Amino acid sequence: MNRLFPRLAILAALLAPIPSGAGQGGAGILFPPDLTLATEPKIRVYAFRAEKGGPDNVSVNGIPAAPLDGDTFLKGEIPLYPGLNTVRVGGSAVRVFALPGAKMEDFRTATGGGEELVYRAFRMHAALDEGCETCHSVEGGTLKAKEQKEACYSCHNDFSKGEGGKKVYLHAPVAAGECTGCHDPHFSARPKLQKLEKGCLECHDPFPAGKSVHEPVADGECVSCHSPHAGPAPKQLVRPGNSLCLGCHEEPHSRHRSAAVRGTMTVVPDEFPREKGELSCAGCHAPHRSDEANLFRMNQQKLCAVCHRI
Numbered sequence: 001m002n003r004l005f006p007r008l009a010i011l012a013a014l015l016a017p018i019p020s021g022a023g024q025g026g027a028g029i030l031f032p033p034d035l036t037l038a039t040e041p042k043i044r045v046y047a048f049r050a051e052k053g054g055p056d057n058v059s060v061n062g063i064p065a066a067p068l069d070g071d072t073f074l075k076g077e078i079p080l081y082p083g084l085n086t087v088r089v090g091g092s093a094v095r096v097f098a099l100p101g102a103k104m105e106d107f108r109t110a111t112g113g114g115e116e117l118v119y120r121a122f123r124m125h126a127a128l129d130e131g132c133e134t135c136h137s138v139e140g141g142t143l144k145a146k147e148q149k150e151a152c153y154s155c156h157n158d159f160s161k162g163e164g165g166k167k168v169y170l171h172a173p174v175a176a177g178e179c180t181g182c183h184d185p186h187f188s189a190r191p192k193l194q195k196l197e198k199g200c201l202e203c204h205d206p207f208p209a210g211k212s213v214h215e216p217v218a219d220g221e222c223v224s225c226h227s228p229h230a231g232p233a234p235k236q237l238v239r240p241g242n243s244l245c246l247g248c249h250e251e252p253h254s255r256h257r258s259a260a261v262r263g264t265m266t267v268v269p270d271e272f273p274r275e276k277g278e279l280s281c282a283g284c285h286a287p288h289r290s291d292e293a294n295l296f297r298m299n300q301q302k303l304c305a306v307c308h309r310i
Contacts, residue, residue: 027056027074027090031128031187034094037107037119038080041100046128047074047089056090072138073131120189127155128186135185149177159230168230210289217288241275268307
């Protein structure tokens with residue numbers, strides 16, 4: 001009978017209506033969110049309640065579990081059953097699907113109504129383990145968010161301060177202290193607690209199709225060239241000037257890098273982009289896309305004629 005009871009409880013959870021993430025009283029679960037995929041047999045649970053009191057009832061599939069530690073901020077680790085679990089803390093409940101040892105980011109299952117539920121493996125912000133007061137003030141039983149720079153920079157580096165006093169170029173949201181524009185402060189199914197499904201394209205317009213597209217652009221790897229926070233060069237480039245291009249292109253045009261005129265047929269205009277005495281790669285090549293081959297900024301014949309008098 002003891003072996004049968006957990007199975008019946010799990011079956012009841014499968015047939016039960018969708019639980020609400022926030023209850024009508026008691027603690028509200030901060031983590032995990034509803035529809036979480038757990039790849040371990042246990043899961044960390046964090047909750048908050050407005051007033052101090054006795055321990056809220058904690059259960060998994062209706063079976064009592066050990067109470068969480070704490071007064072207003074509650075935390076603890078509870079065991080899960082393989083498969084679907086309904087985790088309840090006070091008046092708050094979420095669904096967690098446990099697949100111990102699984103190597104996956106999401107798990108999909110059909111409901112009786114023909115819909116599909118997607119359970120995701122969420123990354124948790126490590127600050128949750130320190131309590132709500134790290135990022136919030138508690139006023140009258142209500143959580144008030146601190147100013148983001150104050151909260152985030154209490155643990156993370158201040159990106160506006162370059163090493164050795166060197167100038168840095170900040171991403172606009174970073175300069176404005178809007179960390180949560182890109183990062184979720186509690187949890188996310190994406191690396192680095194990213195909250196934006198489209199990444200950079202949530203704010204930046206995609207580049208139109210062209211005859212040639214820079215490979216990092218085509219692959220959506222903006223951070224190969226741009227820092228999402230701060231860089232040592234304009235537009236948050238991870239390295240300045242030609243050194244950025246040479247990070248991937250190991251065999252550059254040796255002659256075209258030199259600004260020295262090597263023949264009477266060559267006249268490099270004064271306005272041609274240079275970088276520390278060398279011709280800039282960006283003088284001939286567009287960094288993102290082009291309607292010309294090889295990312296040329298213009299028709300190749302016209303481009304050569306800029307310096308080489310034909």
